């Protein structure tokens with residue numbers, strides 16, 4: 001069996017996802033990037049296809065996708081537009097966490113909209129002082145009668161401009177805790193973040209919580225369970241980003257093959273130069289290896305195997321660094337045209353850099369993967 005062969009159901013899903021991306025997303029992604037937004041009509045089309053509620057079961061109004069299929073979906077969307085994939089990532093993280101840890105009341109209130117896409121979710125963890133180190137979160141949630149009152153500021157919130165509900169991490173007396181907060185709460189104020197390096201159409205925002213009062217039903221799990229909720233949600237987000245990076249890799253390969261097969265320099269097509277072929281072969285190898293790592297992480301998730309955590313770190317670390325490398329080579333192979341504003345490889349290059357930073361930076365992943373190696377090695381000898 002070829003490394004890329006997919007089970008029949010997976011292959012059918014990919015064809016359907018691909019058809020959507022090739023008709024409704026990829027041809028317009030540079031315009032989305034320039035306008036720094038995804039049109040509401042496209043977000044509605046995503047809803048019509050059931051992609052917002054991908055991981056929610058049918059009983060909650062979702063599509064009940066398994067994790068391998070979710071990976072294929074996010075790869076295909078990432079091939080067309082990393083900004084749209086980012087919006088799907090954070091929405092999926094919020095919806096999944098709410099379903100897993102939300103109170104019955106909270107689930108009944110928010111899940112139907114999150115499943116249909118009538119309600120968009122976002123993930124609020126990062127703060128000015130708290131990036132890779134989430135123990136530095138300074139946002140507070142103070143119990144006041146039947147409510148909590150949140151105060152603090154969250155930065156770099158994907159989808160913050162359009163989200164209807166936020167999954168917010170704040171410190172209570174018992175430690176980091178997770179809350180669901182409506183965007184139209186009078187204590188919430190969103191300020192758009194413009195001209196970021198990459199994922200420019202992901203409608204980033206800074207989100208301020210000022211005396212933001214929420215009912216107790218907004219708490220996910222128990223007070224102090226926030227680190228566990230964040231870790232699990234970030235694992236899902238990391239998996240989605242890894243899959244999206246496979247999409248960037250594939251897009252870089254497709255664009256580079258097409259360009260070098262059509263442009264002549266030095267009396268021959270660019271594709272005839274051996275140094276050009278080295279870059280193409282590295283992209284082919286990178287995309288196949290990254291796709292296999294993502295699929296393995298997805299299969300472990302579907303099998304509820306805890307080893308998926310490490311497999312997801314490895315998949316995201318490899319896929320994001322390979323995407324950055326492929327995007328660098330894709331710009332190189334396109335020469336000046338690849339540097340032009342509005343050229344897709346220009347966008348892949350900027351988006352790929354972001355992938356090495358979000359959902360655990362490459363350095364944090366290196367540390368985690370190495371730590372796992374030492375833990376499993378010492379476990380094997382004890």
Ligand SMILES: Cc1cc2nc3c(=O)[nH]c(=O)nc-3n(C[C@H](O)[C@H](O)[C@H](O)COP(=O)(O)OP(=O)(O)OC[C@H]3O[C@@H](n4cnc5c(N)ncnc54)[C@H](O)[C@@H]3O)c2cc1C
Pocket residue numbers: 090123124125126130131132133155156157158159196198199204354357358359360361362363364367
């Ligand atoms: C486009 C975009 C979208 C985002 N969307 C969201 C979102 O939706 N929700 C959200 O909560 N956040 C979001 N983020 C924030 C993102 O999660 C953080 O940027 C990320 O966690 C890194 O934190 P930081 O930027 O503060 O960098 P820092 O943590 O300050 O790190 C800076 C550098 O130091 C390195 N470093 C840090 N610690 C160590 C260490 N122990 N050892 C070695 N090197 C280290 C890092 O690898 C990095 O290279 C987004 C960011 C971007 C750019």
